Amino acid sequence: MAGKKISPWVKGALDWGPLVIFFIAFNRLKDGHYEILGRDYSGFIVATALFVPLIAISTLILWRLTGKLSPMQIATLVLVLIFGGLSVWLNDPVFFKMKPTIIYLLFAGILGAGLLRGKAWLQLVMEEALPMEHEGWMILTKRFVGLFVALAVANEIVWRSMSDSIWVDFKTFGLPIILIGFIMAQAKLFERYGIEKTSEDSAPPE
Template sequence: MAEKKISPWVKAALDWGPLIVFFVAFNRLKDGTYAILGTDYSGFVVATALFIPLIAASTLILWALTRKISAMQIATLVLVLIFGGLSVWLNDPTFFKMKPTIIYLLFAGILGAGLIRGKAWLQLVMNEAIPMAHEGWMILTKRFVGLFLALAVANEIVWRTMSDEIWVDFKTFGLPIILIVFIMSQTKLFERHGIEKEEGDEAEK
């Protein structure tokens, strides 16, 4: 089934909405303890419990609107359900804090496995947005593997050594900013190995 186009604003709301809700909920609830069904939960765990159904709903809505979900989005949703669910079930925020580490290690492992086979699997996700020659994709994939490994280490350091407030800020703003800056820093690579869309269209004919 062909992918349907949606407004960039709608997609941005679906992608970032659950995370923003988590950030706001945490900051409003972080200093309290909340009794639910006879068990006391911290504001962190309550915010996590709100985040899980929101990201599941946003992913389903995105699929309903576009008929397409990337492998990364599926992996992220599954890990949120597992690690977020464990945090709520066991009343321990540690599992949710570990989720970014597992996600980045998973992505690095998958991309690294592709590199060993001479394939740039990152191209399957980003080629439509950034048309580029195979050599360029191989270089970019290697750099992304390094980035994901560095982010996994950074997340471990932050959640293990700093406060919940700092970790939530890091997850909500720090990680996205690092990814954006990293992609912007690859401009020369895109220019060196880029392929004009018109050329790509002609090649498909």
């Protein structure tokens, strides 16, 4: 069942708002240490503690407005709650830094499992916005599997070998830019396998 349509501005604010707030909070708090309920926390952990409930609230609002959530949105929320919660509870940022790696490997594994069965499960998420022939979806899904594996490896390299500030910049700006650039690079695939709306769909009502 199709969900309700909402303003792209509202959807963008709900999708990106928590990450932007995390970025701002981290940069304001990163040089300090904060005592909360008798425990000493770094600015990274405090920013994480702010991000986790914000993404839960934004996802809930998105669900209430649209009436649906994609499997990727649900998986992302669950992993944020688990790994973000572990970082705050154990006062260890490593768990939160590992979250993108786990998310990307999970997505790659799910899409890869579908490919082994001859199915392009990415189509279930994106078909409404991007109608394509089945062959096009199979090719795009294979490319996304490779992308997600590469992003998982890149995240591991960055958080393990670079500073918290560089990792936060990479997560906030680097990963989205790579994803957007990847999608734009598929223009020829979309052009070759795209399906135009039928005249019945586009014709005005009689």
